[in-house]
Amino acid sequence: MRKNLIAALMITAVYLLTACNKEEEIYYSALGIIHISEDSVVIETDNGNRLLVDDRNRIGIPLVDNDRVIAYFTLVDRTAPAGIDLVIDIYDISKVLFKPVIELTSAIADSIGDDPLTVGSVWLDKDFLNLSFIYYGGQKMHFINLIRHPGELRTDTIDLEIRHNNNDDGGINSYSGFVSFDLSSLQNDVNDSVVLRIKAREFSNQTYRENFIYTW
Numbered sequence: 001m002r003k004n005l006i007a008a009l010m011i012t013a014v015y016l017l018t019a020c021n022k023e024e025e026i027y028y029s030a031l032g033i034i035h036i037s038e039d040s041v042v043i044e045t046d047n048g049n050r051l052l053v054d055d056r057n058r059i060g061i062p063l064v065d066n067d068r069v070i071a072y073f074t075l076v077d078r079t080a081p082a083g084i085d086l087v088i089d090i091y092d093i094s095k096v097l098f099k100p101v102i103e104l105t106s107a108i109a110d111s112i113g114d115d116p117l118t119v120g121s122v123w124l125d126k127d128f129l130n131l132s133f134i135y136y137g138g139q140k141m142h143f144i145n146l147i148r149h150p151g152e153l154r155t156d157t158i159d160l161e162i163r164h165n166n167n168d169d170g171g172i173n174s175y176s177g178f179v180s181f182d183l184s185s186l187q188n189d190v191n192d193s194v195v196l197r198i199k200a201r202e203f204s205n206q207t208y209r210e211n212f213i214y215t216w
Contacts, residue, residue: 046125049085058090068098097179104147113165119208129181138171146181155190162200
């Protein structure tokens, strides 16, 4: 059963759970939401598995309940308690930038910006749109958002834009970024899915366009 579960994790989440062999140990990584209580730390991965952190003191960075994280870990060879799929040993964990979809208004248009970036990869899982991207800078903080235009949400198709504000950063260094957007505000009571038409302004006057089906 344990072997089947590990295989399922690796097959059903190409972006969300990967493994590599290092010093004869297998190291995994997973995206998910962390749940912190007084007596346990559990990571609920995007494909629905619950991972119990064996030693919570191995988590070095400050996190709070319901933070979105990417965790790097090995498996602990002991029986998982009820409601837990795997027991893990954390060797690194990072908080993931997690933002809502923003309705674009004239009041925030300047702060949202429309500067180019390079879209690395985009994928949907559960209520999350995950985005990896590349931008140029190095002197100031940049801002990334997913916006929709004002008006009533359509129940069949929603147009969304990835917006980048480089804050007038003249730096020339290349950086990579990663962000997850919460799509739950796009749900409706009419259907159980909607087509998301995503676009972004890229460099060299190119436009990224891709459609996704968001199901809830």
